[in-house]
Amino acid sequence: MAIGASFIGGSCGPAGVGDPCVPEEEYLTDFPGFNESEVNVESRSFQCVTRVCLVNHFRGRVSCPYGQSEETAQKCSTDANACRPGSPEHEISCRVPDRDGSELTDRVKIGIQPQYDNRKARDTVYCSCRCAGPDPNARYCECPSGFTCEDLMADLDIGRGQLAGSYCVIDGTSYDSTSSQGDDCSPTKGNCGYTVGSGSEKRGVNPPNPAIAADSI
Incomplete structure (x- = not known):
């Protein structure tokens, strides 16, 4: 994914950090979803004031929390x-x-894994900005209250053109590969936002995290 030169050389403030976003890959019907072992940075997201949609160790699709067989x-x-x-x-x-x-x-053409209820989209997929990095001449943002500047460089696939460095992440959401990520989101339990029958227009909505929404405006 290409990175715009204006983003590399410019600065991004805290405005918009934490806003929900849906990665562009999800508009592809054959996109299998994200893997919780990876980090993805969409650096030209028009959904974000910061232009960065961060996917921080998230599984599945934002737009389909319960997945499909x-x-x-x-x-x-x-x-x-x-x-x-x-x-x-x-x-x-x-x-x-x-x-x-x-x-x-x-309609999505392939099976999709459900999200984890401890790493739902609202806690792991949102607008962010780069708060530190290897380039001493670059300008970085300052994370707002409720966020931590976390080094994700080792997780980024630099060969794909994604931008190395640290990003603002929601407090308390650091990924630990040795710990359980929770249960699968289940439509019968409704443990990831909405139960079956609540209205398909609401299924897959990624609302802001209420713990940080007020600080991100």
Whole structure:
């Protein structure tokens, strides 16, 4: 993913840090979702005032917290009459952001893992900014209250053009690969925002974390 020169040379303040964002990859119907062992930095996000959408050790898709099985994916992506809004399959299927799944072209074609309830999207996917880095001539932001400047350099795949350095992350959300990330998000439990039947228009919404929302405005 390319990095704009204006971002590298410019500064970014705390305004907008913590705002929710949906990575552009999620608009692809064959995108399998993110892996919790990785960090992803989208450096040209037009959803963010900071232009940075950070994915910090998150699993799945922001737009589909409960994921979907391979069986559901096969049915929904090949049968135009299945998985339409209002159907039982609709509530357990994934589609691209901002679409209701009425059209086959908007339905995710592959199985998607659910999010972890201890690393839900609102705690791990949001607008951020680079607060430190290896370039002594670059300008960095100052993290607002409720955020910590965390070194993610070792996690970044520099070969893909992502920007090395430290980013503002929500306090208390540092990733520990040796610890449990919680239970799978389950539509029957409704442990990741919304239960089945609450309305497909709400399924997959990534609301701001209430603990930091006020400080991020």
